[in-house]
Amino acid sequence: MDDARTQMARQFIEHLPHCAALGMSLEQIGDGQAEILMPYAEKLIGDPETGVIHGGAISALMDTCAGAAVMSHPRAGISTATLDLRIDYMRAAKPGTTITAHAICYHVTRAVAFVRVSATDGASDVPVAAATGAFTVERGAS
Template identity: 75%
Template structure:
């Protein structure tokens, strides 16, 4: 699944992003270091990036895999995240954070992605409660990218059933460098 990163523009401010949800601006330095098909570099860079997001650190979210418009992130069970004290089930809000971050990572790993992304909208359906004590793993796929918008679907599962805990669909911004607008895809 992991793929090499396309050549990166130099690091630029991403002020055009209206929102930081799942925002994963590409880092020029890491991009150059990850050239020449060093797929491992890509995951390592993305992992580093997720670990640089304070809210993901607070939730213990880690990146398990990324590349070609897909991402896998995991969130271990933590008592602080309980939403229902009677059952010990994790609060939906924590699942939202996992889904949002995973979706943003999937967008950034798409071959036609821009230099940054932000969540425009995200819908989450909670299909069943997550089993207490289990790590929740989210898988997101960016299935279409236009010049300006990326479309994502994602599921979250705790590994106890075929039925996901939750599913999500979202639209994300595609942040382009000013020169990239004419061709759409500079790769």
């Protein structure tokens, strides 16, 4: 069952134009975790010879998923923004596969939330990419 915070985060993510443009779909969210899928699409190809998805699309997926995890964390604020996101690309995603990002917000301070994210395609035990990030915690007026 979704609480009000999780529902607000779900609605926000589902209405972002870049999510729609990249074909992202929010699969799970709550308690500081989120999972977003991005199906393979020709418009996302970065290398026409191999059909591999562009790293920018993968980074957008991971950033969005991390922000969703922060928004759903019980100790986080009403909104968030990326302060820092370090992504390590480990291998090319297999052409034709859906990429799944899973994010965990593992620590929240008064002003900053810390997140880990992985992106997988189901074709290998090795992730496509892994990231760590820091995000703002904006609580609004008290």
